[in-house]
Amino acid sequence: MMNYKKYKKFETVKLKDRTWPDNEITKAPIWCSVDLRDGNQALITPMNIEEKIEMFQMLVNMGFKEIEVGFPSSSQIEYDFLRALIDRHLIPDDVTVQVLTQAREHLIRRTFESLKGLKKAIVHIYNSTSVLQRDVVFGMDKEQIKQIAVEGTRLVKSLTSEFDGEVILEYSPESFTGTEMDYAVEICDAVMDEWEAAENKKVIINLPSTVEMNTPNVYADQIEYCCRHFKDRRRVIVSVHPHNDRGCGVASTELALLAGADRVEGTLFGNGERTGNVDIINVAMNMFTHGIDPKLNMSDMNAIKGVYERVTKMEVEPRHPYAGQLVFTAFSGSHQDAINKGMRAYHERNTGIWEVPYLPIDPADLNRQYEPIVRINSQSGKGGVAFVMETTYGFRLPKAMQQDFSKSIQKITETEGEITPERIYQVFDHEYLKKETPYTFVRYRIVDHHDATCEHPIRVEITLIDHGEEKTIVGHGNGPIDSVKNALDQNGYIETELIDYQEHALASGSSAKAAAYVQLKETTSSICEFGAGVDPNINIASIKAIFSAMNRIDEKMKSR
Known part of the structure; x- marks a missing residue:
């Protein structure tokens, strides 16, 4: 028996007058791809520099304007990748790269070294704030944890004054979903105060579902709570970074957007630690199917999937929404x-x-x-x-x-x-088109004798192979099909009743062929069979269909 009593229910947010359930998503958020950082660190075999460059260029081509390129202070390859992007002039003017670092002095300084030569960058600092991590990881109280964030912000601010380009600050209270909401607001406001944030100098406050702990509606409540309780909402770009531990990453993101989030960090196809980050393709395509411009180009999904699978060595699940091999397939x-x-x-x-x-x-x-x-x-x-x-x-x-x-x-x-x-x-x-025995159509000749006194104005001569012998028979009728059927009925062949006839063009243009379908019933029994014929000449296609049906009736009669 599974011991469910070892787990406890996570707390919800007391937000009785929540407004997000009545909202609608009407526009795309600011997208930030974290494939090259969060996604890459979760790979069994991380991408090399050239693979990262290929991924970066695909993200640019898709339309991402903000791309987190790595954690340059964590390893040499991360540092060298950013330098390659800068030194090779691979970053378009309308794309802002983002770098991540813990709120620790030596890591922040190393990060700024990697940025030299950039006109603009987002510097993303973080420290963990949850009850659990304060207790078992850091052994610090609330004030000590807040000071880590404030001092990190102060250092970024100091180094920014010496930096030639523009720096946008992003701060994440990591493990946000396990943090008391009033404390999360307190620490974020402290960061913004230190930065001297304003409406024209906004700070990106990223509120991550670092580990998905509750249902998506609770995450939405947490986002709305923060949006309401920040000192000045106008100085904040509210960003979300949902993970997928409960399998609800997409739903959590969509509800967070309803709750006031402006920005979404995620990865292609949900790559990332454990169960992954939110899948940006899924969220963006959900918008697209509701008539909203997602501001990302996913018009060649197979090409996107191909690059992703090649550089990450990961496979896209066959049932993945929009991109999976079987997602548009019906067997039922x-x-x-x-x-x-x-x-x-x-x-x-x-x-x-x-x-x-x-x-x-x-x-x-x-x-x-x-x-x-x-x-x-x-x-x-x-x-x-x-x-x-x-x-x-x-x-x-x-x-x-x-x-x-x-x-x-x-x-x-x-x-x-x-x-x-x-x-x-x-x-x-x-079964139909090549059903040519025992009777095979060879050619025909048709004469129209329309006048006021003629009961059957169409005369047709049919040449056929009958059990290996060529014969010509004649029939009269109101039209080509009627005349051919009468010729067969009146010359000792299987007598039938025409039940259905349909025709259509198979293709357009001068070389188009016609398809004809005939259903005949043998007059002395219940045997009823379809035949089909194809030919550029609609009359010939129809005659072939009659012969096809007659041969199928003959086959059925002999099998009795």
């Missing part, structure tokens, strides 16, 4: 049918508004293809098979024919498992 028959109908309605309505069941986003917006959306296995149904045939090969099968064809596919998947689109088409080709 009912889901496939709904997607198929939704896609058709989307194109027919042409409103420009994406509304497709089970697909909250158009895969094309991420440069993802439609082919893998529906994958066929034994759980799939007619809708999935129809979707593959239409989106991959252009065949819009009649509804009754979808059911008929899906039975053939079902038999294969029950023994072989998942079936590819190529294999589905091969089965369709064999």
